[in-house]
Structure formats: structure tokens, C-alpha cells
Amino acid sequence: MIPLYHDFAGESVLVFGGGSVGARKASRFADEARVVVVSPAFDDRLVDLAEEGGRSGAGGPAVELVRAAPDADAVAGWVDRVGPALVVAATDDGAVNAAAEAAALDADLLVNRTDVSAADGSAGREARSVVVPATVEDDPVSVALSTGGASPALAKALRERVEAEIDGAGAMAELSGELRAELRERGIDPEARREAIRRVVRSEGVWKGLQKGRSNGRKEAYSVIEEELNR
Numbered sequence: 001m002i003p004l005y006h007d008f009a010g011e012s013v014l015v016f017g018g019g020s021v022g023a024r025k026a027s028r029f030a031d032e033a034r035v036v037v038v039s040p041a042f043d044d045r046l047v048d049l050a051e052e053g054g055r056s057g058a059g060g061p062a063v064e065l066v067r068a069a070p071d072a073d074a075v076a077g078w079v080d081r082v083g084p085a086l087v088v089a090a091t092d093d094g095a096v097n098a099a100a101e102a103a104a105l106d107a108d109l110l111v112n113r114t115d116v117s118a119a120d121g122s123a124g125r126e127a128r129s130v131v132v133p134a135t136v137e138d139d140p141v142s143v144a145l146s147t148g149g150a151s152p153a154l155a156k157a158l159r160e161r162v163e164a165e166i167d168g169a170g171a172m173a174e175l176s177g178e179l180r181a182e183l184r185e186r187g188i189d190p191e192a193r194r195e196a197i198r199r200v201v202r203s204e205g206v207w208k209g210l211q212k213g214r215s216n217g218r219k220e221a222y223s224v225i226e227e228e229l230n231r
């Protein structure tokens with residue numbers, strides 16, 4: 001499997017199953033997509049999300065709850081009506097999850113089957129399906145982690161470690177992004193400019209400076225850059 005980042009802005013995601021797993025996935029995708037959850041019962045977290053109008057808060061509910069318990073034969077009809085980019089199969093009924101997967105693949109949509117993993121052998125994930133990684137975010141930086149389905153608990157544990165490790169990466173991404181634009185505008189020769197930026201993102205001084213505030217980080221970065229350009 002190859003990790004990719006997928007932009008779901010303006011798309012819909014259809015989740016079958018409103019339990020704890022369906023709620024976690026819905027909450028994740030509601031950051032940018034319209035999410036429809038079809039289930040006979042809903043986790044409290046979903047009720048809250050639907051009332052909040054989605055985490056983005058903008059324009060109407062980003063999470064819609066539809067109370068229904070489609071059997072395997074009825075699942076494809078829901079996929080047709082909602083017209084999602086991604087189907088998440090998160091019920092506790094294997095036959096319904098399998099039908100959701102088949103309907104999505106028939107319609108050439110992405111599908112995330114939450115009750116099987118690549119490690120399952122013969123009953124494993126279908127080709128063309130996707131898994132949801134554990135993710136650490138420090139906007140605009142994100143780290144996505146998968147164990148190839150072998151151990152989701154390990155994915156979560158590693159995510160917690162990475163969280164501590166990339167503290168401040170978002171501020172560093174913004175600062176170094178601005179600096180590379182500034183160096184380009186100054187007409188600095190490409191190789192010198194790249195080397196200067198490589199040094200900034202590795203500089204302990206800049207990371208520490210950023211912890212005290214953006215202007216401190218920027219000051220540290222300028223001294224690293226001038227040192228590099230004057231070499």
C-alpha cells in the first residue's frame with residue numbers, strides 16, 4: 001500500500017454504523033467533508049457532532065445522522081442516493097460491511113472496511129480499499145502512520161510518541177516556507193538557498209527560538225541563513 005493525502009473538501013463520506021468506530025471515522029472526515037452516518041443507533045459523540053454542525057462549524061451540519069438499518073441488499077441503494085467519494089463500513093454486522101464494500105467497489109468509490117485488516121489472510125482487505133492511518137497534526141504539518149493493518153494499537157502508541165517529537169513543526173513549516181520565498185525573491189542562487197533552508201529546519205537554535213515565539217525563531221533563522229550565505 002502507498003500512503004497518499006486525499007483532499008475531501010466538497011465531497012461526501014458515507015459511514016455505515018454509528019458505534020464507537022463509526023463515530024471516530026465520522027469525526028475525522030467531518031474536518032473537511034460532508035459526512036452521512038446511516039445506523040439504527042448512534043454513539044453520543046455522533047449526536048454531539050451532528051448538533052455542533054461539524055467541527056468546521058461553517059454552513060449547516062457537516063454530520064447528518066440517518067436512522068436506518070439497511071440489510072446487505074439495501075446498502076447499494078444508500079450508496080447511490082448519497083453519492084459519496086468514500087464509503088466507510090463500520091457496522092458490527094460482517095455481511096452488511098461486506099455489502100458496503102462491494103457496493104463501493106462496484107461504483108468505483110473508495111472504501112474503508114473497519115472490520116478487516118491486511119493481516120487477516122484470506123478474509124483480508126480487498127484490493128483498491130483504503131485504511132485510515134493514525135495521524136498527528138500540527139497544521140500545516142501532518143504525520144500519518146500505519147502498521148499495514150497488523151497492529152492498530154501500535155499505530156496509536158507510535159502516534160502518541162510522534163506527537164511529542166514533532167511539537168512545533170507547524171510553526172517551523174510556516175517560518176521556513178516564508179523564508180524560502182524570501183530567499184527566492186532576493187535572487188539567492190538555488191543551491192545556496194536550498195542549503196540555507198536545510199540548515200534552518202535542522203537548527204536546534206531555531207526550534208528553541210520558535211518555542212519562545214515566532215519573532216525569536218525568525219531572528220535565529222536569519223542568523224543561520226546569513227552564516228550559510230557568507231560561507
Ligand SMILES: C[C@@]1(CC(=O)O)c2cc3[nH]c(cc4nc(cc5[nH]c(cc(n2)[C@H]1CCC(=O)O)[C@@](C)(CC(=O)O)[C@@H]5CCC(=O)O)C(CC(=O)O)=C4CCC(=O)O)c(CCC(=O)O)c3CC(=O)O
Nearest residue numbers: 114115116117131132133134146147148149152153155156
Ligand atoms: C485495518 C484498519 C482499518 C481501518 O479502520 O482503517 C483497522 C482495523 C481494525 N482495528 C481494530 C482494532 C483497534 N483499532 C484501534 C485504533 C485505531 N485503528 C485505526 C486504523 C485501522 N484499524 C486500520 C489499520 C491501521 C494500521 O495500518 O495500523 C486507527 C489507527 C485510525 C482510526 O481508526 O482512526 C485507530 C487509532 C487512532 C489513534 O488513536 O491515533 C484500536 C486501539 C484502541 O481502540 O485503543 C483497536 C483495539 C486494539 C487492537 O486490536 O489493535 C480491529 C480489530 C477489531 C476487533 O477486535 O473486532 C480491526 C479489524 C482487524 O484487525 O481485522
Ligand SMILES: NC(=O)C1=CN([C@@H]2O[C@H](COP(=O)(O)OP(=O)(O)OC[C@H]3O[C@@H](n4cnc5c(N)ncnc54)[C@H](O)[C@@H]3O)[C@@H](O)[C@H]2O)C=CC1
Nearest residue numbers: 017018019020021022038039041069070090091092114115
Ligand atoms: N477499525 C478500527 O479501528 C476498529 C474496528 N473495529 C471493528 O469495527 C466494528 C464496529 O465496532 P464498534 O463501533 O466498536 O461497534 P459497535 O457495536 O459500537 O457499533 C456498531 C454500530 O453498527 C450499527 N449497525 C448494526 N447494524 C447496522 C446496519 N445494518 N446498518 C447500519 N448500521 C448498523 C449498530 O447500531 C451500532 O451503532 C466491529 O465489528 C469491529 O470488528 C473495532 C474496533 C476498532
